[in-house]
Amino acid sequence: MSMKNNIDAAGMAEVAKYPEPPILEDIVVGFDNVAIEIVEQLVGETEQLRIISIVGMPGLGKTTLANKLYDHPSVLYHFHKRAWCVVSQTYNKNNVLIDILRSIKNYKRETIMNMDDESLAEDLYKSLKGWRYLIVMDDIWDTKSWDDLKRYFPDDGIGSRILFTTRNKEVGSKASSNSVINALPFLLEAECWELLQRKVFQDENCPQELLDIGKQIATNCHGLPLAVVVIAGVLANMDNKEHLWQKILELSYKHLPMHLKPCLLYFGALEEDKEIPVRKLIWLWVAEGYIKKEEHKSLEDVALEYVVKLIDRSLLLVSERRFDGGIKTCKIHDLLREMCSRIAEENNFLKVVKL
Template structure:
């Protein structure tokens, strides 16, 4: 037994090439667990010399040691000197307990009568440690609040999860929380208040809300950690008061925001009931409205149908958000174009294009072959099938959003030139790309919308077939003018206006926001688009930001997107609707707000696939990074 003495002391940290070294607090925790095993062995064997008089003290010591194990995992990754001192004291206590147990194992008969005294001494020392632990708890809380804030985007699911845990504590485990039950109930009620406050549409536009949400997020995670990690009630008694101080400060911030709100009246949004009333005035998914480009559309249509007999490249170029794709789609689907060409195909190229995917997209449109057969074809066979489908036919192939000439060079030889008036249509942001593809190409520059066209588009998007009230026309035209002729900016701002009250004071707020962010260079419209995000209801913000994980210019399957939202906990629970139905309402709402575009529809008119505009995705990625919401790994 004397040879075992080396095992009855906290081991020292050791570095090894083959094993990861444990930190001091982890080593102490493992050692205390070893001591608890010895105490459990003593209780199980029920040694008659002392067990009958010290059973309860041994169990008390086990409880306190068990807590110390859990507490050692609560130490910050970069402890202060005070925390290091506390860890030293815990280690010293562990060594004292170990020394006593070692002596007892050597001479159990002689130690039996003094065991209750020894354990009592250990328990008193632990009581002294509690005072230091209390200071540690306050220090940890202050460190957490001083850390860089995580994000101002909060998921309702996170708050609901905490509310459920708190309610479970009060209802199912009331006997375990004793003297802190009132504190738990107060915290539950305050979190419930925060939740209702966060749903307030009016207050969601408050400039200081983001800072408050960051504090709520940190506090919610801290409470979740405390109540789910520590069993001893006295630990809750130490930590909860400090948490309640944080909640009190957040409550004061809320009340100050409420007091300073210009209307002085809070209108709590009851989503989705409020949203349903808005959607009742418009179709479930509004059709695209195109304003302007009448002359350009006629000119490009003539280029597609008339002109040379040789295969010709026609290019539509302009900045992102100008409407190139929308115009190309109108031309592609125009009855005269459909009638003129024997074969038509549409493919989206994007900046990170893949040749094989483009070939599959083109052949899917041109051929009647089963999609599974096409996907399993080798690249050479794909090329042969494309060429065979087009040989001797008059065809139109659209390369949407083409960024580099190499993507055309890779596929050019698969498109035969039979002097049948076939056409290749590019949409691009690069003026010279069409000319690089062919010296005989036709280049079409898409202009910005006029002020009148911007107002016409805004009015149609906001009121559909209805009329704009006279009191909103002046401020509406001002908003349209501030979009600097960029259709995507008009569409996005129109979606914001369509989803808010049709009151002059509300529109003036939007106009002021635009004026404070607008740059005279219309290519810098990101701040305009960002207003659409700022005016999103709280529950839709994480759903929108999650779109950043999808690749550029790729269709997003609706069911996959909604399933991911559900699994991430972004979809709010509703007693009267399934989570799938609520997720579909969220998706429809984002589409109605022009943050998503319908790419495909199901046979019943529902959404099969959607996509996000390049500018919207850029904005999404920028906000994701700023808010530290998620990490998007770029290829």
């Protein structure tokens, strides 16, 4: 029996327990056709190892789409091993190898954190050899990181795939001679409006008196899903009054309560694409004096409420939850992090110094 047949007989895909892809938006609008095409690229066509890229500017929904593809039923059935890692602008080979191995073999970080790069790479290669695998490399900035890693991914001619999300089209095109580029388009105005309505009103209809201003808000998002989601998070927490919706045409930051503004701006000092444990974030906020004391509540409890409020407004993303459903780690989209950094410096709130 051939290697391929042996593998096909293995049945359903081996499910990666951690690290999981980020927990992002449940609602995806405007990418149906692109998603269908990429699923076919992942599970069909060539049996060679293939690099597939999702390309687009920040905020277009690359990670959100990749997240949906990662858990697509056809993908779950087709691949025996899956892994998700974030590469980011500050590429760290050791961290990437550890994240992939933790997905593939369910290692705990402390088990392998002291292994050197070559030992990690050898373990990874052996773990993937002979299996049909999918590796998602989220937010890869340049070809250097892929050139550094590609020899650790065996090509057994059984349909394995590497999925990039990137801002740079050249990353995908130069990665492999048979790579496929999927450029994400901006949303159409109608799609922006559909996404805004679904995020704000869910299964209900938009009130008639808000239709015109709502469509204007959607138009001013210029086809960027992140802008729609952030604005929708603010609108969902306001009364459905036309004069209030008019104010949303300003930056979403300006609509935050004063006690939440410093908490959000603090993310401007954090690393790009960096998850932060909520417990650590709370300690940092308390230490900086951002948390206002409330009667019959500890500062930590108040700080946790602040975290939830920022998540409800779609300004923070839940990265991982605890077994009891509580928020374990969170992160901010890098486009919003850049905004926080800029506003914080303009207001002398903080200054980020790159070493």
